[in-house]
Amino acid sequence: MHKLDYASPIGVIEIVGTEQFISSVLFVEREIQFLQKIDTPALLLDCYKELDEYFSGQRLEFSVFYKLEGTAFQISVWEALKNIQYGQTASYKEIAQQIENVKAVRAVGMTNSRNRICIIVPCHRIIGANGKLTGYAGGLWRKEWLLNHELKHQYILS
DSSP: OEEEEEEETTEEEEEEEOSSOEEEEEEESSOOOOOOOTTOOHHHHHHHHHHHHHHTTOOSSOOOOBOOOSOHHHHHHHHHHTTSOTTOOEEHHHHHHHTTOTTOHHHHHHHHHTOSBTTTSOGGGEEOTTSOOOOOTTOHHHHHHHHHHHHHHHHHHO
């Protein structure tokens, strides 16, 4: 596995992957540690570039290839997250309904918190049924920043 750090406006994001797929994109609580090297796979460089475009307000969707690893249920939740459009939100309940498992609201929440491809698989777009922000592995302040960032740019880009 190769690693490359991206310095976002809200903290360092560690990109991990191979020549074939991205395996994680996660906020890390540390300084930049992994810089581009001569053997950094093009896919990681593409992911870095797409994150940069996202944070500069120039990208609505991601095209890098990533691999979701988890149970069939977890993968169904993460796939459902991809249907939430840039600048939009959905509740845990709505995702449970979308995957046709209405009693799995709590399990959807737990699965959401285990998403290893943050921002690209937009777990930050999930809110409580009451419209309030709820847990985010990267911190609620980051979730709020990401949602505000998307609201700010969604009409410019669409």
